[in-house]
Amino acid sequence: MKDWIRFPKSSGECSRQAHADFPAGAPYEREVSRDGFFGPATHIHHRHAPTGWSHWQGNCRPRAYDLSRWPQHQNSLWQVQPILHNADCQLQFWTLSSSMQQLLRNADGDQLLFVHKGDGQLFCDYGELAFSEGDYLLIPRGTLWRIACKDEISLFAIEATDQRFSLPDKGIVGQHAIFDSNAIITAEINQYFLAQQDEESWDVEVKHNQQLSTIRYPFNPLDAIGWHGDVCALKINWRDIRPLMSHRYHLPPSAHSTFVADNFVVCTFVPRPFESDPGALKVPFYHSNEDYDEIIFYHHGEFFSRDHIYPGMLSFHPRGFTHGPHPKAYKNSFSQQHQQTNEVAVMIDTRKSMIATTEDEGLPNNIEWTGYVDSWKSHEE
């Protein structure tokens, strides 16, 4: 994207720095941001909350989904209806009740699976990788894989369509910040992997251009005895993430980037202390992220900036409206009663607009919380 014309100016009453020491009579700072908080930006000081709308009509609206009510338990991820999708990524919520009886291969792109509930084993071309709640499993494009589990597991699936995941540029904080790449655990050829090799018939479901083909082998094709190289399935747990923070400045969500793809980014919000400076903002600032759609999957804890949002829910904020903290959270942020957040959430920001699957297209009934657009009301109370 071409850079915007740069000409920093100020007009009227404004603070000297972003997210701190707001002018009297205008408690609501809104950041108008280009390029997902990396690019040009202006901070506008409002008298009223930018989320204080009284009526909303039309398809471009904030949405929330309660995925814990998702009724479909599929043995193959390829059978699960995406919740949101575009040309660069698709998002699914997958509950698996028992071990998979077939192998999958995603020819469309890298597959990221965030483990919301349960534990199990990933068996793939590169060996065995045991996983548990809070792990990100990154499966390279083209990998043969299946999951074995004793009890039900839930996974939030993110596909990087026709592209790959990499790690964010860590800039001036250096390569060991956020998480040390030495904390990454890779699949291994081990006793569990060798023990699952058999001469039975196995089907491979290949997803290519979002369509399925099935390849049958008269033996288990996960039959490797070794490998070397730098393409491999891997995992990292949110507990290995050591978040960037400042006691005097509320960092933008981009500081919490975990994986980046060409046209979207995956961020992880993990527990961290609130800003302690009396003049510093302690909740996400009101913002118009003009070039990105924002999706958050809520995994664990209490979500300090959102009312009526619980683990297992997903919110979708398309570009085109200003969003920010809910009324109670904004009010509490000035009370100093909370020392830290205990939330764990996965955020996806997409450069291209996401398309929400409708109930006519297969979204299960009663998953969407249609009252979400009204959940910012009573801000002035």
Ligand SMILES: [Fe+2]
């Ligand atoms: Fe946002």
